[in-house]
Amino acid sequence: MTTTIARRGTKRPPVPGTPVAMNGAALVAHAMRQVRPDVVAAYPITPQTVITETFSEFVANGRVHTEFVPVESEHAAMSACIGAACAGARVQTATSGPGLALMWEVLGIASGLRLPIVMHLCTRALSAPIDILCDHSDAMAMRETGWVMLVGENVQEAYDNAIMAVKIAEDPRVSLPVANLLDGFVVTHCMERAELLPDDAVTEFVGEYSPTHPLLDLQHPVTVGALDFHDYYMEHRRQQEEGMANAKQAVEHAAREFASLFGRSYGLLDTYQLEDAEVAMVVIGSAAGTLRMVVDGLRREGVRAGLLRVRCLRPFPSQEVANALKGVQRIGVLDRSLALGAAGEPLWSDVVAALATHGAGHPVTGWVYGVGGRNTPPGQFRQAFLALLDPATQPGRAGYLGLRERR
Amino acid sequence: MPAALTLRALTAQQDQLAPGHGLCAGCSESIIVRQVLAALGRPAVVALATGCLEVATTRYPWTAWQVPTVHNAFENAATTISGVEAAYRALARRGKVSGEPPVFVVFAGDGATYDIGLQWLSGALERGHRFLYVCLNNEGYMNTGAQRSSATIQGTWTTTTPVGTVVPGKPQWRKDVTAIVAAHHIPYVAQAAPHHWKDLMAKVQKAAAKQGPAFINVLAPCNRGWRFEPEETIRLSRLAADTCVWPLFEVDEGAWKLSYRPAQKRPIVDWLKAQGRFSHLLDPQRQDLALEVQSRVDQEWQQLLSRCGSG
Numbered sequence: 001m002t003t004t005i006a007r008r009g010t011k012r013p014p015v016p017g018t019p020v021a022m023n024g025a026a027l028v029a030h031a032m033r034q035v036r037p038d039v040v041a042a043y044p045i046t047p048q049t050v051i052t053e054t055f056s057e058f059v060a061n062g063r064v065h066t067e068f069v070p071v072e073s074e075h076a077a078m079s080a081c082i083g084a085a086c087a088g089a090r091v092q093t094a095t096s097g098p099g100l101a102l103m104w105e106v107l108g109i110a111s112g113l114r115l116p117i118v119m120h121l122c123t124r125a126l127s128a129p130i131d132i133l134c135d136h137s138d139a140m141a142m143r144e145t146g147w148v149m150l151v152g153e154n155v156q157e158a159y160d161n162a163i164m165a166v167k168i169a170e171d172p173r174v175s176l177p178v179a180n181l182l183d184g185f186v187v188t189h190c191m192e193r194a195e196l197l198p199d200d201a202v203t204e205f206v207g208e209y210s211p212t213h214p215l216l217d218l219q220h221p222v223t224v225g226a227l228d229f230h231d232y233y234m235e236h237r238r239q240q241e242e243g244m245a246n247a248k249q250a251v252e253h254a255a256r257e258f259a260s261l262f263g264r265s266y267g268l269l270d271t272y273q274l275e276d277a278e279v280a281m282v283v284i285g286s287a288a289g290t291l292r293m294v295v296d297g298l299r300r301e302g303v304r305a306g307l308l309r310v311r312c313l314r315p316f317p318s319q320e321v322a323n324a325l326k327g328v329q330r331i332g333v334l335d336r337s338l339a340l341g342a343a344g345e346p347l348w349s350d351v352v353a354a355l356a357t358h359g360a361g362h363p364v365t366g367w368v369y370g371v372g373g374r375n376t377p378p379g380q381f382r383q384a385f386l387a388l389l390d391p392a393t394q395p396g397r398a399g400y401l402g403l404r405e406r407r
Numbered sequence: 408m409p410a411a412l413t414l415r416a417l418t419a420q421q422d423q424l425a426p427g428h429g430l431c432a433g434c435s436e437s438i439i440v441r442q443v444l445a446a447l448g449r450p451a452v453v454a455l456a457t458g459c460l461e462v463a464t465t466r467y468p469w470t471a472w473q474v475p476t477v478h479n480a481f482e483n484a485a486t487t488i489s490g491v492e493a494a495y496r497a498l499a500r501r502g503k504v505s506g507e508p509p510v511f512v513v514f515a516g517d518g519a520t521y522d523i524g525l526q527w528l529s530g531a532l533e534r535g536h537r538f539l540y541v542c543l544n545n546e547g548y549m550n551t552g553a554q555r556s557s558a559t560i561q562g563t564w565t566t567t568t569p570v571g572t573v574v575p576g577k578p579q580w581r582k583d584v585t586a587i588v589a590a591h592h593i594p595y596v597a598q599a600a601p602h603h604w605k606d607l608m609a610k611v612q613k614a615a616a617k618q619g620p621a622f623i624n625v626l627a628p629c630n631r632g633w634r635f636e637p638e639e640t641i642r643l644s645r646l647a648a649d650t651c652v653w654p655l656f657e658v659d660e661g662a663w664k665l666s667y668r669p670a671q672k673r674p675i676v677d678w679l680k681a682q683g684r685f686s687h688l689l690d691p692q693r694q695d696l697a698l699e700v701q702s703r704v705d706q707e708w709q710q711l712l713s714r715c716g717s718g
């Protein structure tokens with residue numbers, strides 16, 4: 001299965017957007033306005049703050065009729081989202097790095113209670129040392145909390161994912177919270193050309209939310225968040241897992257519907273020059289743009305290079321990843337975070353497990369790049385590709401890109 | 408319409424907390440919850456903090472709650488109800504819910520209120536959500552086996568302030584969360600206790616009529632943690648008011664008012680000797696400590712009287 005990133009088709013889509021020059025945070029705030037959440041509870045943190053500020057302006061000017069709950073912390077942001085979602089509301093929030101870390105306890109509650117909350121995660125390094133810039137250590141630490149995780153590459157995709165996320169979360173077969181990942185600063189703060197869809201088209205696309213057992217149905221009182229032990233906990237977890245498994249289809253379904261209306265098509269994966277590739281890199285997020293350029297350069301030199309960008313980090317599309325990499329002899333994985341003391345970095349581990357499970361046990365070499373917001377120029381990615389071609393390069397962690405080693 | 412506070416009218420009501428839950432025999436928490444819900448006379452939507460009440464009443468697949476109830480975590484019940492209340496306003500505006508608005512009620516222990524959840528409570532009070540927060544104050548973390556909280560008074564035996572050869576129970580006094588809440592200048596703040604049910608229920612009715620947040624700190628005698636016989640619960644509650652270790656008062660729109668003044672203020676030893684958690688304080692060797700407890704109680708009582716303009 002091969003899907004390609006939102007390249008604008010030659011055909012005019014049924015519902016054309018308006019070209020705008022905007023950064024990712026501001027455009028995501030527009031998506032929030034257009035999906036008309038009942039409640040937004042959020043707390044400022046760089047680089048997410050632009051979303052909360054922009055949305056507050058929409059509220060202050062009556063451009064959206066959302067109850068904005070200006071909480072006193074990120075833990076409270078997610079706690080209020082949980083209360084509101086239990087009540088039966090469509091709910092959104094946004095955060096970054098340390099804010100996500102502070103939410104950790106309640107992230108699992110949002111998911112365990114099967115609440116379709118949407119959170120825009122503007123990825124940021126975790127402390128210490130404190131650093132406001134992008135890496136994926138926050139996102140990787142939330143992988144086991146039961147959230148569906150979509151990862152965009154650019155401003156347009158962050159916006160499109162923000163819209164599709166609502167549909168995925170509220171799909172009754174899923175009923176799980178969804179995180180919309182956009183790279184801090186690289187996507188949140190860089191202005192790009194993008195298309196803003198018409199308000200009513202977005203509102204119609206996401207539809208009305210109809211919760212199954214809202215707390216505010218006073219005629220049918222329910223108790224939410226009850227106590228389980230050994231007798232029920234496992235079965236409830238199992239049901240949650242089914243919801244997560246169903247999310248794969250829901251992501252594809254939402255993407256198909258989105259493509260048919262708005263012309264941009266997405267899948268679980270985004271592949272580039274992968275069909276005949278002998279070497280390929282696997283990555284998530286904004287680095288894919290640079291990597292495509294590097295692939296083009298290598299192709300011009302006769303190297304059959306390719307790229308696999310994972311768009312859906314949870315549920316991890318293991319089978320699809322294995323299929324996509326089937327013909328590739330030398331595989332590299334680029335991680336924008338560390339997994340101290342683990343067998344390998346997070347994305348590397350997922351890819352290795354996917355290949356091992358689905359019978360394509362090629363060697364996989366991993367690099368760490370861009371941690372703490374460090375810029376990775378094309379030359380460093382190119383070096384990694386060249387190292388992959390070198391038979392001396394071993395599977396496992398090869399090292400860092402762009403690190404100043406101690407002498 | 409709030410319920411008429413007569414025994415005849417109240418006993419005719421259907422209980423909103425069903426029997427069969429797992430609270431200890433003689434636990435005051437179910438008494439207080441039923442008093443609160445019966446006083447409202449309007450549907451309630453409840454948020455619970457983790458604690459004795461929550462674990463004992465929501466054991467899946469059963470629930471004792473006849474009203475919609477949500478438990479999120481230990482520290483964030485005030486924020487959970489903020490979300491519920493915000494959702495109500497949004498959905499009402501969109502015509503998705505109708506009818507008389509319910510009363511949004513939180514039940515949370517002293518641990519959830521004084522300690523781990525104080526920030527969450529403060530935030531919700533400052534934002535001005537319309538809800539009634541009821542603190543079930545049993546002066547310790549009882550659900551987890553009677554550990555100290557910042558509502559526990561000096562000299563108390565708890566499992567984290569055991570009476571040892573060096574340290575005689577909890578070294579610190581308690582903090583005054585009722586006054587801290589009052590300093591948020593919300594419409595209604597009160598202290599109550601279950602033996603004076605009419606006072607407690609009248610306070611609930613006043614609180615529920617307010618347009619903003621209201622807070623009632625209710626003393627919740629706990630026979631397991633305090634070490635007394637289960638049938639003594641109501642007597643202990645009365646004793647707390649009579650010794651002034653737990654005064655009953657309200658702060659209505661900023662005006663402090665005493666709700667109960669004992670005809671004869673009883674000495675604190677009466678309170679101490681009624682409970683096993685203080686038994687070491689009766690030792691003549693520990694008389695200083697008992698005197699210190701008396702003087703802290705007296706100080707707080709005097710301060711309260713002057714706040715209420717009845718010093």
Ligand SMILES: Cc1ncc(C[n+]2csc(CCOP(=O)(O)OP(=O)(O)O)c2C)c(N)n1
Pocket residue numbers: 456457458459460481482515516517518519520543545547548549550551556
């Ligand atoms: C974040 C977190 N920390 C600690 C606990 C463990 N815990 C559960 S209930 C509780 C004490 C509850 O005390 P209180 O709020 O006074 O309620 P009570 O049981 O005394 O009525 C503790 C420490 C928890 N559930 N969550």
Ligand code: SF4
Pocket residue numbers: 429430431433434435436459460463545549550628629630631632
């Ligand atoms: S331990 Fe105390 S508060 Fe908890 S149920 Fe028993 S009597 Fe009630």
Ligand SMILES: [Mg+2]
Pocket residue numbers: 516517518543544545546547548549
């Ligand atoms: Mg307690």
